[in-house]
Amino acid sequence: MAGITENGRRIMVAIDEGDESIYALTWCLKNLIFKNSKDHLILLYVKPPRVVYSAFDGTGYLFSSDITATMEKYSQQVADCVLEKAKLICGDVQNVRTHILLSIIFTLNNSVETRIENGDPRDVICEAVQKLGVDILVMGSHGYGVIKRAFLGSVSNHCAQNVKCPVLIVKKPKSNAGGDN
């Protein structure tokens, strides 16, 4: 069983462009990480499967390798940007808890690691959990947007069924009525 050890737990949070995964990360930082723990956070971003382009676009013009390279570069920049934002949130939550909630100071002994992988998020997340010896997987309930979900099915459902470690599925409330308490 995953548990509190001197070495801490390996907690993976699946991050994407959506607010829900950022909410899940914030929830995890506030609710799952113990004071003075040595938990290790892994922020995983999965770049969607590459679209298989026809050699010609709709107007008959050949896709140049420059365009493909530009799209790939853009995709990488999005991934870097999303993970950078997620890392900043780890710091923000630390500060809030240090300054305001003195009784539960969150000392970030926790190391934060970011990873970018390519492929179908359902498979990539499950494989990463196993490969990296993750103790807890945290994810938003939807992930990867309405349109992609229609094709891929629910990523969180798939992972909950297929990974061996505990899975925490966090939904972002539709209203802010719950506040931040």
Added chain:
Amino acid sequence: MAGITENGRRIMVAIDEGDESIYALTWCLKNLIFKNSKDHLILLYVKPPRVVYSAFDGTGYLFSSDITATMEKYSQQVADCVLEKAKLICGDVQNVRTHILLSIIFTLNNSVETRIENGDPRDVICEAVQKLGVDILVMGSHGYGVIKRAFLGSVSNHCAQNVKCPVLIVKKPKSNAGGDN
């Protein structure tokens, strides 16, 4: 967002006769509850839907009301027994953490409440989460046994899709290779 407040969080653990829900409870106690928190634990046992008996059994004898009452009494005793066992585990985990893991003493300020409800566990758990203002729902990944699952579908999947609060799905490892770390 559910979070650490002076009043603690309301954490519901769905308990049944299986080892997996007890594993989920133990995991929750070790991994989710903060030192000195005022978290409130709700252990929910859902008695399966009553079988609709024919007035006559297969041999043509009338079911007496005594038999029905005996079966109902037995069902209640099972529910009481399961929840009593679950409450004892809360105490056991407290003791282990107090005596062995001194650095993370788990002071059970946490109150433990037990509840027994009747009906389809999928609906009952979702309704209870909403009715009781639960902040986190914890459950085993299967629950309710292989045969019942074949009829009811996965309880945890249903709840993960339908409740509004974060859901933690804990699987019991098939081997004990992971130990208790």
